[in-house]
Amino acid sequence: MGRLSFCQIHDKLDSDVAASKHSVAKRHTRCRLGITIAVAGTVLAITPVANPGHGSTATAIAPASYGHAVPVSLIGSGTFSLPDPTSKAITYNPALVPVDAAILASMGPSGADYSRTVGTLTVAGLLPNRGYAVHAHTKPCGTSGTDAGPHYQNHVDPAATPQKPSTDPFFANPHNEIWLDVRTDAAGGGTSRTAEPFAFTDRMPGSIVIHEAMSTATAPGQAGQAGARIACLTLSRE
């Protein structure tokens, strides 16, 4: 058994689940339930911040000092498939991100005044003991890695173009972008987390992209670069 999926991890963690005693169908059901619970846990962790109990509109809970801040939670999960317009998790390089490897990512408001954003990433079934550079990008995934657009930036680099993405460290840095570089363990699983000093406004990321490089460059002229796009996860608004 080479790779661990979310299912296998969930089975390992949940002693009530004896995988060998369940049919494949039942096990998949349990597996989906496991991911659902994990997602729900993320949402619950965010909900007390996003919904203080009085009023239900974004306007009502947006703090005055962040007049355009809207508490937005984004979530995405799935197992990677080859490029397919209907898939939310796509691998462009199965040698580095195998088909059926799994991913779960979330982003949500944080802080008493909703002025921050916390992002989390969990992967399973990738290559063992390897770093992967990971960022939030502006658009949803497509059948080509370029479909995800450039990195999401809080303050957008005015010098960036589609042909020449931002490589100015003033803009291309992990405090103005959302970087979730992750390193896998011996089983190919890993987690990462980032806390950003900004909230989403009228813009928000559309996807999480995994790059070929093991970490994201930070030097001037290279900042934010991480090699080819090897996989993508589309994020959806909660």
Ligand SMILES: [Cu+2]
């Ligand atoms: Cu990227």
